[in-house]
Amino acid sequence: MTPAGRADPFPLYTAAHELGPVSAFADGSFLVCGYAAADEVLRDPGFGLAEPVSPNSRQDALQLMNQSMLRANPPDHGRMRSLISKVFTPRRVADLRPAIEAAVNNLLDQLAQATSKGPADFMNQVAFPLPVTVICELLGVPPSDHRRFRPLAADLTEALEPSGNTSARADAAARQLAAYFAPLISDRRASPSNDLVGALVAARDADNGRLTDQELLANLILLLVAGFETTTNLLGNGLAILLDRPDLTTALRTEQIPIPAFIEEVLRYDSPVQAVTRQARADGLTVEGVPIPKGSDLILLIGAANRDPARYPDPDRFEPTRSDIKPLSFGSGPHICIGNKLARLEAAVAFQELLTRLPNMSAVPGRPPLRRDRLILRGFQTLPIQITQRP
Template sequence: MPASQARIPTGRAERYLNQLCAHISKLSRTDLTGAAPLRHGHGEGSADSMPRRVESSGPGGVIDFGWGRCTLRADGENLVLHAEADDQQGLQRIQDAIAQRLERIGRHDGLTVTWRPTPPEAGTAAPADDPKSAAAIIEALTAPAGRADPYPLYAAAHRIGPVLAVAADTFLVCGYAAVNQVLRNPGFGLPDTAPNHPEDAADQAGADALRSMSRSILRTNPPDHSRMRSLISQVFTPRRVASLQPSVVDAVDTLLDRLAESAADGRTVDFMDQFAFQLPVTVICELLGVPPADRHRFRRLASDLTTALELSGGATRPEGPADAAARELAGYFTHLIGERRNAPGNDLVSALVAARDADDGRLSDEELLANLILLLVAGFETTTDLLGNGLAILLDRPDLAAALRSGQIATAGFVEEVLRYDSPVQVTTRVARADALDVEGIRIPTGSNVILLLGAANRDAARYPHPDSFDPTRTGNKPVSFGAGPHICIGNSLARLEASIAFPRLLDRFPALSADPAHKPTRRDRLVLRGYQTLPVGVGTSHAHSHHPGTPHRRSRPDPADE
């Protein structure tokens, strides 16, 4: 039986449910749409197009035609509709009639009804060889072509539904509302990715990378996550991030100087290598207190370490570069922690070392080390990709570059749309850790693995009209690129600050900035962290330093590489 579902966000779900049922009940002696009669079937005007039964009671209701029905449920801040019929024509008839009436009733609140095919019941996934199945989508996403361009596969997932059963204990979530619900629901937690006891590690090959991350706020569950995040938030405050603005401006202008020098005489430069990586690594290292002379080594180490986050990764995978990177980073920060104990500074490493040494149980040695590695790696990996993805869009759309340069487009709106349109983080995972969990009407059994397609959620037509169009003037743009709920990226405001300073100053300094037709850009071969490996550009004639509205004047400072 064809079926579909709609979830309408509204703070007055129960009121609209009862109002809709009462309205349709009055029409039960006539055709629901008031259209001209048809000769036969359950088309408009036929006898069986009239509702046979309309009932509502508090948070529930039903509109029954005999050959099909619509059930209604007020679920917190959402009105949930479920329609089913004997055939597709009948289902379309119910969808059109209910949507028309409800949108008319809720016109003052701007209610919009978007129907989606109902996903299969839990545990009844489509055959894996079905190209429309969730299993086939996952397989395609982890293949080279899917990693290079996942968006057609996201669109295919949306056509099936917001929650897709891959297997009895695995679900793929692509709808914006569904992803947001899972991220914010404490019943969903992080999977266990490392041995619980040190003696178990000997039997677990290649566990160093996953073990390192598993003791940080990235991969822990309450109460450990809450305890550590509360502590780190005290030293990684919005005020501290805001105070970095002059330093970010200085770093941007210094890197633009170097970019101009490298591009002298029309030479091609790699934006990723000479700017997109250099800016965030400079900022996060200054915040942490990492000496400038050490910063060059982190790009390779971070790239290697984060391969452990890919969907093809796992705790039993063989020894690889990720584990070697985890050990090297652990060794580096162990040495730096020792230095800061002897000579504390005004930096995050010193602050967290002091918190650890307070010996009040808030942070263990292993947790201190794991979180410092996380802050370093996460502090520039996603920002590097945000800068590269954003510039690639501007190179492809000179009209947008001109509008951003002139101030016709707000920088903040542009940055948010880059995050939505081509998210630096595309996928994350959760595990159902509570009973009776429900996402978009689908029951998620305890212990189930949930794969959240953040990039797909950001392109959900139910949340964003024309989702495949880049529109920096969108209103209400709230991408889930940095997550949501208790695990939202702690450095998301820093990434936004760096991008909002970098893009206008880059465009102002190089008005003739363009893609290099002789050298094609290359993408990183990743799904979870999406960005460019290389992005060759020509900068043309450089303007002298000019003050951009909304940012402080550049102060003289030495080159970060020479400090």
């Protein structure tokens, strides 16, 4: 949890694996770093989310997240997720491909123009705006409002960190997002539409109020924030690897390595989500043979599980030709990220176009990338690139 540990947690993960897949802390909580162990906890209905402690009344960001399916246990989790899944379908995601391709090409046009004048920041030019544009398109947010959501979504992600407190900026973001989406919900109720907000409002109203208006609001904002953050980190983490490995760029461009395989290895090697928490909610639970008393808290190191040597040989080597790459980066079991297919589609389109249109991209000497100082969400704040001219 130190700045150095957040910047480079992987040597610590190696040390954790030497202790075993499950380790007990003196306070009665557990650290889970093994792949099979983490997958078992995520899938076992005996483990769930800790009941949220009522935050300070001014902590609007935590109150908002606590009303979403992200922090819900059965039966509330299933009630919320099943209704959202009815309208957030694979078909709806697939239908977004033309919009994603248009957004990628527009952003790459801007990136090409920026790099023609010197180094440019990939995060600012592509990785941040792309998922915001796509999720806003999905939700039915007008293009004129897209830009305002990036800083608000970035600030609100602080509520996903484990500190239990949020800053004034995060709480202000929660209030501003709620103030935006509440009238949008009312508008879709009065004038139905086929975007995700309209579809959710229609499904909610047809289902006898199984989802409250406040829960609908919280989950819409969750989709915005989660859809933005994970994809941004996936894009930045993936490009950073390519800048260090020109051989991979060549292999991807010549289709020796399929882009989907590259994306899965990025998710394994440098997961956008590094940790999640769970709590034992039943008696008699065990993980990898270790007894877990009811009420015990567990920290699941997803980033470490994805580098478990018992699951992946030579786990600290980036190798997209591995067989059976199944990272836990989007979770597993009932809480698996509902937008994981959308994130993968955005990344596939972005890397395909990036490799085609900017073949001479490279890192900028003397300007190293800067990581965001977060524990749960791992990604870059800045990632400078340049276009080098061929001799």
